[in-house]
Amino acid sequence: MTAPLIRADGLTKHYPIVSGTFRRRVTGAVRAVDGVSFTIRRGETLALVGESGCGKSTTGRLLMRLVEPSSGTVRFDGTEISELDARQLRTARRRMQLIFQDPGSSFNPRMSVAALIAEPMRLAGVAGSARRVRVQELLPLVGLAAEHANRYPHEFSGGQRQRIGIARALALRPDFVVCDEPVSALDVSVQAQVINLLTDLQRDFGLTYLFISHDLRVVRHVADRVAVMYLGRIVELADKQALYQTPQHPYTRALLSAVPAHRPGAVRARIEALGEIASARAVPPGCRYHTRCPAVMPVCRTDDPALTDLGGGHLSACHLTRPAH
Amino acid sequence: MAETLLSVRNLTVAFQTRRGAFDAVRDVSFDVEAGRVLGVVGESGSGKSVTAMALMQLLPEAARVSSGQIHLAGRDLGSLSDRQMRSVRGREIAMVFQDPMSSLNPIFSIGRQLMEPLTLQLGLSRAAARARAEELLGLVRIPSPPQIMRAYPHELSGGMRQRVMIAIALSCGPKLLIADEPTTALDVTTQAQILTLLRDLQHRMHMAVLLITHDLGVVAEFADDVQVMYAGRIVERSPVGALFDRPAHPYTEGLLRCMPPLEDEDPERLPAIEGNVASPFAMPAGCSFHPRCPYAWEACGRIQPQAVTLGAGHDAACLRHGVVPA
Numbered sequence: 001m002t003a004p005l006i007r008a009d010g011l012t013k014h015y016p017i018v019s020g021t022f023r024r025r026v027t028g029a030v031r032a033v034d035g036v037s038f039t040i041r042r043g044e045t046l047a048l049v050g051e052s053g054c055g056k057s058t059t060g061r062l063l064m065r066l067v068e069p070s071s072g073t074v075r076f077d078g079t080e081i082s083e084l085d086a087r088q089l090r091t092a093r094r095r096m097q098l099i100f101q102d103p104g105s106s107f108n109p110r111m112s113v114a115a116l117i118a119e120p121m122r123l124a125g126v127a128g129s130a131r132r133v134r135v136q137e138l139l140p141l142v143g144l145a146a147e148h149a150n151r152y153p154h155e156f157s158g159g160q161r162q163r164i165g166i167a168r169a170l171a172l173r174p175d176f177v178v179c180d181e182p183v184s185a186l187d188v189s190v191q192a193q194v195i196n197l198l199t200d201l202q203r204d205f206g207l208t209y210l211f212i213s214h215d216l217r218v219v220r221h222v223a224d225r226v227a228v229m230y231l232g233r234i235v236e237l238a239d240k241q242a243l244y245q246t247p248q249h250p251y252t253r254a255l256l257s258a259v260p261a262h263r264p265g266a267v268r269a270r271i272e273a274l275g276e277i278a279s280a281r282a283v284p285p286g287c288r289y290h291t292r293c294p295a296v297m298p299v300c301r302t303d304d305p306a307l308t309d310l311g312g313g314h315l316s317a318c319h320l321t322r323p324a325h
Numbered sequence: 326m327a328e329t330l331l332s333v334r335n336l337t338v339a340f341q342t343r344r345g346a347f348d349a350v351r352d353v354s355f356d357v358e359a360g361r362v363l364g365v366v367g368e369s370g371s372g373k374s375v376t377a378m379a380l381m382q383l384l385p386e387a388a389r390v391s392s393g394q395i396h397l398a399g400r401d402l403g404s405l406s407d408r409q410m411r412s413v414r415g416r417e418i419a420m421v422f423q424d425p426m427s428s429l430n431p432i433f434s435i436g437r438q439l440m441e442p443l444t445l446q447l448g449l450s451r452a453a454a455r456a457r458a459e460e461l462l463g464l465v466r467i468p469s470p471p472q473i474m475r476a477y478p479h480e481l482s483g484g485m486r487q488r489v490m491i492a493i494a495l496s497c498g499p500k501l502l503i504a505d506e507p508t509t510a511l512d513v514t515t516q517a518q519i520l521t522l523l524r525d526l527q528h529r530m531h532m533a534v535l536l537i538t539h540d541l542g543v544v545a546e547f548a549d550d551v552q553v554m555y556a557g558r559i560v561e562r563s564p565v566g567a568l569f570d571r572p573a574h575p576y577t578e579g580l581l582r583c584m585p586p587l588e589d590e591d592p593e594r595l596p597a598i599e600g601n602v603a604s605p606f607a608m609p610a611g612c613s614f615h616p617r618c619p620y621a622w623e624a625c626g627r628i629q630p631q632a633v634t635l636g637a638g639h640d641a642a643c644l645r646h647g648v649v650p651a
Contacts, residue, residue, distance in 0.1 A: 051512035192583035192597035260542025
């Protein structure tokens, strides 16, 4: 058993709600991420799934300390990220990179593809000649041609722009990549290409991924383990097989049953998640999911269930799935 | 034989932009029968949304119908005046868009926006319009309608806003509802609720629906018939069952295969469609799909394939239509 590359412990991010015109005061908090713990092993893909507003993207940014946590810790390869000073953090961040949903919107339109891919290296102080060599290495790795180097982002389709985004992320040879909805903005026929590229790169370079997605089909294909988030908490975490075949938490079951069928007539028995996600500004007492849960019991309205190991690393936070004492 | 509600013949929509001219929809013909759901599947640039805007006669300024006819219940929509068309919109064809936030007016209450078509189009009194609006909110299963009538769009969640948009679209009892990616901006649990609602309303009101989507799963659950569009043309059309069981166009086959399975065995590598979606400014000669097609012959780069009938209501525009394995 190798030591995990990432260990998050009690990660929390609360954004204060400030009210009042003359006397500004904090009247509450948006609990975007509320005590999240997990590990990611070297070379593994941990997927983080959930609906919009569940805190999955914030969790990804907390791991890289792009967002400062309200509390909790992140250890990256044995180093406590929150204790690093600005200079040390810059060095550590070379090993952690981020791939965005829509890379086009984060590119400077006046920069050529070569300059875009070289930018992280330039900021990290890599010499110009070494940058040029690395750009020429990276282009074929992500499926772009050498002559693409001198073109500009607007000349490329969505899928090709995501390839540029991936090349940028890989430029500094990271160990860990946070992929935040990397294929959600792409056409269906192009998604599979980019997913295959990400899995090839992981195999060839031993990359470790946190794969953030709302698409349960894509997650089933890419992940080793899956964490399901609801209102800032992980409600279930398990190996992919276990999560898809024997989901334990009622929310996971509702999510899986809501995915449209693969073919007509194959409509699965749908478990209705009642109503809509509650607000992170006013987190319900007890279990956060109890307002939507079809199996709600009196205890769910008062007691917050802890994330408990049901055996074999299958974790669930639900009063129903809690093992008998 | 069901009655044909909408008939589109040889529709071509031309765009004139700063980068040049191109046809976004190219020689498209199809029918929608009363009370049936036609799914239109395609990727960005396939022409599916432009087709919808042409049906509504709401094309952007840069676009115009350069040829073809659109008949709704026997009337040629192209021959109507703006005023006549305004009364067709809402009463005969209504539309639901992907992003309800940009279709709702942020400064008017939900009630006002719901009542407007009822008073203007149907000529109801304010009291009658209010009663009907509350009824419509109940129909789309919004809890406590009187309270929501007073709310503003930003106070509602995405799913609730989409329910309101559906209520507005249905307010004048249209015969045809065009739903353009109605659930794409929604979370998966909300998507399931909205699709169930749409299917239920479609049955109860015996409406025809033109459902535009990029998601074959949504089509599998909701459509009776499907047409697949690529680069402005219809490449395959079929009853929904046959399309999934026996896709005949290589593009349809590719779309079906590249969707990762949720229950079946997961392949090591996803079968991807290589290459990129054709650019309207550099449209390949012959079949637009041939540069990405694993079965393409030399002739595919020269000849524009015509639709070939393969079975009841099933046809495909492919020179090699027999080649896709069953």
